[in-house]
Structures are given as structure tokens and as C-alpha cells.
Amino acid sequence: MPNLLRPVALATATLLAACGARQGNAPAPGAVEAPPVVQAPAAPTPPALRLPDDVRPTKYAVVLKMDPKAEAFEGTVDVMLEVAKATDVIWMHGKGLIVKEATLEQGGVTRTLKASSAGEDFLGLTLDAPLAVGGAKLHLAYTGIASERETSGAFRVNEGGDWYIYTQFEPLGARRAFPSFDEPGFKVPWQLTFHVPEGNVAVTNTPQLADEKGADGWHIYRFAPTQPLPSYLIAFGVGPFDFLPARDAGQKQVKTRIITPRGRASEGAWAAKVTPEILERLEGYFGIPYAYEKLDVLAVPLMGGAMENPGLVTFNSQLILAKPEEDEVWRQRAFVNTQVHELAHQWFGDLVTMAWWDDLWLNESFASWMTPRIVEAYQPTWDAPVERVQDRNDALRVDSLVAARYIRQPIQDSGDIQNAFDGITYGKGSAVLSMAEAWLGRDVFQKGIQRYLRAHAGRNATAKDFLDALSAESGKDVAQVMNSFLDQTGAPFITATLLCDGGAPRVALTQQRYVRLGSKAPDAQSWKVPVCVKYPGARGDATACTLMTEAKAEVALPEAKACPAWVFPNADGAGYYRVRLADDTHARLMKSGLKKLSRAERVVLLSDSLALAHAGLMPAADALPLLTGVAEDPDRLVLEAGLDLLDLVSSRLLTPAQDAERARYIRDTFGPRARKLGFKPRAGESEDVRLLRPRLLELAGNEGNDPKLVAEARALADQWLKDHKAVAPDVVGAVLSIAMEHGDAALHAKLMKALGEEQSRHQRQELLGGLVHTLDPRLVKANLELLLDPKQDVRENLWLLMGASRDPRTRDTAVEFLKANFDTLVGTGDKPGLMPEGMGSRLPYMAAGYCDAGKRQEVAAFFEPRVDKVPGSERVLRQVLEIVDQCIALKEAQGASIEAFLSGKRAKAPQATPAPR
Secondary structure: OOOOOOOOOOOOOEEOOOOOOOOOOOOOOOOOOOOOOEEOOOOOOOOOOOOOOOEEEEEEEEEEEOOOOOOEEEEEEEEEEEEOOOOOEEEEEOOOOEEEEEEEEEOOEEEEOEEEEEOOOEEEEEOOOOOOOEEEEEEEEEEEEOEOOOOOEEEEEEEOOEEEEEEEOOOOOHHHOOOEOOOOOOOEOEEEEEEEEOOOEEEEOOOEEEEEEOOOOEEEEEEOOOOOEOHHHOOEEEEOOEEEEOOOEOOOOEEEEEEEOOOOHHHHHHHHHHHHHHHHHHHHHHOOOOOOOEEEEEEEOOOOOEEOOOOEEEEEHHHHOOOHHHOOHHHHHHHHHHHHHHHHOOOEOOOEEEOOHHHHHHHHHHHHHHHHHHHHHHOHHHOHHHHHHHHHHHHHHHOOOOOOOOOOOOOOOHHHHHHOOOHHHHHHHHHHHHHHHHHHOHHHHHHHHHHHHHHHOOOEEOHHHHHHHHHHHHOOOHHHHHHHHHOOOOOEEEEEEEEOOOOOOEEEEEEEEOOOOOOOOOOOOOOOEEEEEEEEEOOEEEEEEEEEOOOEEEEEOOOOOOOOOOOEOOHHHOOOOEEEEOHHHHHHHHHHHHHHOOHHHHHHHHHHHHHHHHOOOOOHHHHHHHHHHHOOOOOHHHHHHHHHHHHHHOHHHOOHHHHHHHHHHHHHHHHHHHHHHOOOOOOOOOHHHHHHHHHHHHHHHHHOOOHHHHHHHHHHHHHHHHOHHHOOHHHHHHHHHHHHHOOOHHHHHHHHHHHHHOOOHHHHHHHHHHHOOOOOHHHHHHHHHHHHOOOOOHHHHHHHHHHHOOOOOOHHHHHHHHHHHHHHHHEEOOEEOOOOHHHHHHHHHHHOOOOOHHHHHHHHHHHHHHHHHOOOHHHHHHHHHHHHHHHHHHHHHHHHHHHHHHHHHHHHOOOOOOOOO
16 A cells, blocks of 8 residues: 555644743843743544534535546535534544645635544534534535555556556545545535546546546546435546446436446446346336436456445446456356345435444345345346355354344444444345245335335435334334344244144244354343244145244144144244254154255255254264265255355364365265366356356365366366466366465466466456465465565455465464564554555454464454554454354364264275266
């Protein structure tokens, strides 16, 4: 990161007398009277977190003069204000900005303001006399920095030899680009104008009104005013872009384009095809046309993910662009899923916006929930309903931490805002919405959403507004159910017992909080839980449901004529809870019910089995056979859900001797199928096969050390380095990772040389993905030195650090590098670090793979003194230490069971594995 102009808090200065005066009023004869003590005006005290509500913006006009080749830019902001309360200080947000001029016009009088920066984020504008209540116009002229190390605010990227400026303002980045009231509750119109050098163009949220030639080789682009928007949804780009038109989209036939770096428009063909189709399906669900005047989708190199800016949705370029000969199935699916998410935000987040960051879940949970709902009909072969359940499983794993966030987490500081973008907000929130939809019914849930959107279109709203709309539509108290999940951490753990004691058959339910070994159980908790039990009825499979409001409940099974052969208490996997079946109930399901379960329910069963082992309620040796049983399952999603059980034989839990047994088990279990699939796709094979192939190849090759796969990967890696067409795009990552993990210094040198010469960002990402599998500590250090090289773009190379921390063989090297270079990477005081600022809070995750008390103590000793300097890292550190505690406890409780399982597999393992025919 280059030196940014960071604001420094003004200190109060006092002019001390040069010499003391005599007692009394008169000076001594011949003495020079000391000047009177003068107190300089104190800098105003900044807000603690939120801006005061005495002054609000009603409209912005922003003019930016930007050259992508230069870090510094100039800007002016004119803000129409509504003054609700007399004040002599206007507080705004501004970070890294230098205000050159500040004036305010009110009642025909123009006054000069004194600008002062305070803390990290605030800009105070002081007047000599208080403002009057009413309207006013503020004018600011300033300079800022478009960083080439950040990925928030306005930042620069060199792509293909050209410089570009892009933006990412959510959550706190707009204040880096212009002084503003940078909170979601300030939702007003904006109008932007850009002065850019000839050869560049500017794009933003709204259609272009005019372009004009300016002076000295500059060009002026003027854009239409936006509809009311918060600052975090403003976006722009400047550079020599190319444009790929898509067909006009939606009921209003809005102009739709894919915007790319120069020369890459053709790579956006898939995005251009599917974007209008997705928009139209969303319009059909919401019953409200897309609200904005155009739909541009901008490819942004090095961006993390995508962003829902209305009229200018931004996407990581790797996700949106691909040459046909390099394209992969996973990318096309990932783009569709992400685009559904971003375009769903055009209604949920953009048209109706959260009032404050504690309701971020209203945006992200909803868009995440909406994705499988649209994709299941749009692309039915993609199995979105089953993937939804796997996403639910992932959220439950995150939620097993006592230190996990609430969905609706109170915001105490900026770190809480940064932390809000996690698996709880997205995954848990989405799963809870799915549960509510199943409880209320799809039609009722959809009508409730439409009611909410119609009532609050163009404005801000809260979770209460949303829940009230669902309650009004359904006639049920939705808030009591949802709030029990929104406002506490953790997930229900429901024990189910089938009762057939002479009366009508029924299922007894009890609930408590699910807690893993190693976590300290919090106080007793309960939820309002919709529970649906699937069972065999007289006319086929039936479902009986209840709303569990107390610690205990019973569900009658009215369609069962006698005691049913089995029950499954999470029909369709819709419930956000873990299940434990009483012994006899579990035995019945395993004997008679497995074949009756849907694919989604099988995914739930596999995940709950792992959860029981993590809680010490099922021996690992009883859970692991489920993994062996799905190894040859033709269903990709069921197999992938089963692979999560590998956590029970993670290297973290094993001795070095057991590691060899683990590799043998993985090789024997998955090697035959991986070798049969091979590295070369076959004509006519399904997309599921193409998606499964790299996963199984890496599993058998890297974790199973399969000698045939290793040898073939080494040969293919050499071929790929000479000719990228020699390896199918879907398996390049697997080839390079296996080759490098079993490679040597010579192969490492080849990859490093290729990285230095490669111009394609896509191919550089492939090379970095291979390099991160380096195991030799000396070569790992050589990788990590790239992060300190000023000629390198650290944003591109960060994965070398985070990736090295994921493997127990390289974790110590990565963590020691971080310790030695922490201040350089993160920054100290007013000196910025090399990494993007937001990455600092995530660095404790590098230690999440440790599994012993000594390492835990070292991690705590290093990070605890530093958490106050890195907003958001304190919560991350608490989570990481709990993850380590969970692993230590699991290792102690399940170690003997894991050893028994691996020993049994060793005894049964064949002496040699035949090559595939």
C-alpha cells in the first residue's frame, strides 16, 4: 500500500507565557509584561460511532477529476442540507481526504467553515456562529487518494498495461472517495460528473447525460441524478473500458451491458446471456419491475466477490469473465448464483434499504435465501434445493461457536460493522428464512415479501417492518419465531423419540442448545422452532408439523395406522436445528428409512452425524462408515456432504504415524473412483462429473498420495507450462496443486518464473493456486517474500499467506512470517500497511488450524496485545481460540475411536490397488 494521506486528530494547543509575572497587578519596573495566556480553539469532539441527526443531507452533487495513472484525485461536493437543530459543527465522514475549501450558504449568506479531521473517519466542519434551522447548501473542495493497495473506497488496478479506477463502498468505503454522511439511513439522490483524461471513460449508477471535451486533454462525463440511495450504493469506474451489450432486460426493457477492461468484452458472453434472464425471473417473484434506469455489470480485477450497486453491479473479473477455451462449469454456475444474489438486492437492499448496520441480515440473508429459490426453476439440473441444505449445514458449523455473532448483532463500533459480513449473516440468516418459508408456506411468504417491498419502496426499513409484513400476511406471530433466532447465538439441538406405547403414535421432542466439545455451554437457551416430522403413512410418506415453543413438545402422527417403521424429524432439511434420534428411533431409521429419505434429507443426516461426533455423542468410528458408504455414491451432492466427515480424520487430530494410515484410507476409499475419472474429460459426461472430478483428484492425490495420480499430475503440469491447452480448464487447479505438493525446488522455480512472465490474471491465479501447495519451508518463505516486494500487487498474492496457514505442514512457517512482518503488513500508527486495511481483522484465522494448548497460548499471546489496533479482530480472535479449544477436546475425546477406525481399515486394506482399466 502506498502512503495514504491519513487524517490526524487535531490536538489542543496552549500558548504558555514566556516568563512569569510578579504577584500583584503591576509588572516590575523595567520588566516586559508577559503576554496573556491564550487558549486556542479546541477541536470539536467527534461522534463515538454514528453521526448526530441535527443536520441531514437531502441531495449531493459530486464532481471528480481522476486520472487512473495517478494516485491523487481532486473533487468537489455540493450537499443540500436540512438543519433540524441549531449547531455550529457539521459532522460528516471523510477518510484520507484533505479539504481545501469549505463554505456554506444559508439565507443568501455564504460563510467559511473550518475543516478538521478527527479520529479515523470523521470530518468536523466548524462555523463561527450556529446554523439556523432550515435548508442550507454546503460546498467542499478536496483531494483524495485512489490506492493501489486497497480494495475499498476508490482504488486503482493495472490490468493488461492499462490503469483503472474502481470502487467498493460497502460498508465504510464511500468516505474514502468523498466527504459524505456515510450511513445507510441517509438515503438521498446523488448526481456525479467526472473529468478524465482522453482515452478513458467513466461509468456510474445512472445513464450518461452528456460527454464534452474539456481543457488540456481532459474529457467531461455528466450523469443523471440517482434515485434516493445511501452512500454505500454509489459506484463508479474510470478507465479505457470495453462494452458488450446484452439484450434489453425486464418489464421496462432497460439497457443492459457488460463492461470489461480493454480488449476483453467477448469474455463476458455468458454474463450477457444470463443476466437479463435472471432479472426477469426476479421481477416475476417480486411482482415489482426493476426500479432503475439501466443495468451495467462491471468486471473489477482483484475485487472480492460482487456488489449490488443499482445500475452498476460490480463483479470480480475472474467470476464474470472467461475465454471460451478457459471457461469452467463451476465459474458459470458461480456467476449465475452470485448474479441472482446481487440482482435480488436491487429490491431487498437497494429499493428498500436497511436503516442501520444491525439489520444487514435483511439484505444479505434475503439475497442468499433468494438464490436457490430462483435457480431451482431457472436451472433445475443444478440441484439448488440440495445445495441450500448444504449451505445450512455450513452455517450450523459456524454457529457451533459460543463466540459466533448474532444474526442481528448490536453494533458497538466499526469492527462490528466489518464483522457483520460473515457466515452467520449470509448462511444462518438464509437458513432461518427458509425455515420460516416452509412454516408459513411458499405463497404466503412471497406475498409477505411483496407487501413489505410495496410499503417501503424508496425508503429505509427495519427488521420489525419485515416481520410485521409477514405476520400481517400469514396471520401468525412471525416475530416470536424469527426473533428467537435473530437475537441469540447458537442453534437448537432437538432430541426426538418415537413413542408407540399403546396410544396414538407420536414423536416426543426436547430442545437445548447444541454445543461442541471444547466450548463452554452458555446459559440455558430455547427457541420457537417449527419442526416437521416425516414418516410412512397409510398412503405414502406423510409429514406432521408443530411449532415447538417450550423445552418439550410432542408431534402426533395422524396418518400412521400403527407404529411407523421410521421417522425423520427434519422434513426436506428445512429446519435450522440439529437432531439426535433416541437409540431405538435411530435404529429404526437406519434399518427401514434410509432409502425413503430425499437427497436433501440424506445431506442433513450426514451433517447431523458429524455434529453428534463433534459433541461427543457418537463415536467417530460409528460416524466414519457413513463416509465410506457414500464414496461411490452417484449423487455428487450427497458425496460432497459426506466428505465433511473427513474432519474426523483431520491431520490436526492424528499423530504422524496415523497420518500414513489416514492417507491409506483416503487412497483406498476414493482413489479408484478418482483414477477412473482421470484428468481428461470425456465427451458426453455430465456437468456433475466435471464438477466432482477435480475434488476427487485433489483428495486422492494430495491427501491420499495416490502414486499414479501424482505421476500423471507432474507430467501434465510440465505440459501445461509449455502449452495451456494441454490440460482441460476444469482440472488445471488440481494438476498444479498435486504436482507442487509432491514436487521439488525445480518445479517451484518453473512456476515462479511463469508467474513473473504471465500477463493473464486468470493464469496467474492458476499459478498462485499451485504455488500455495509448496511444502518445503524454504520455498514457502520464498512465496511469502512476494508479499513484501514493492513491485508485486499484494492484493493478488495474499492467498499465498492465507493458503500456507491451512496446511499443518506449512502453518508454522506462515504464522512466523506474519509475526515477523505484522507491522509491515498491517501498519502502525499513521503508517499504512502493505495489505488492504480490512484484511487485518481476519489474520487470526491463520491460527485456526492449531490443535494443542501450547500453540493456543502462543496465538493468544501474540494477537491479544494487537486487537485494539485492528478493528474487528477481537471477535475473530475469540472465535479462533474457541476453534482450537474444540479441536483439543475432540482429539482427547475421540482419539481412541479414530485410531480404532483407521486401524480397522488398515487391517482390511488390500495389499495393492489395481490400476483402473
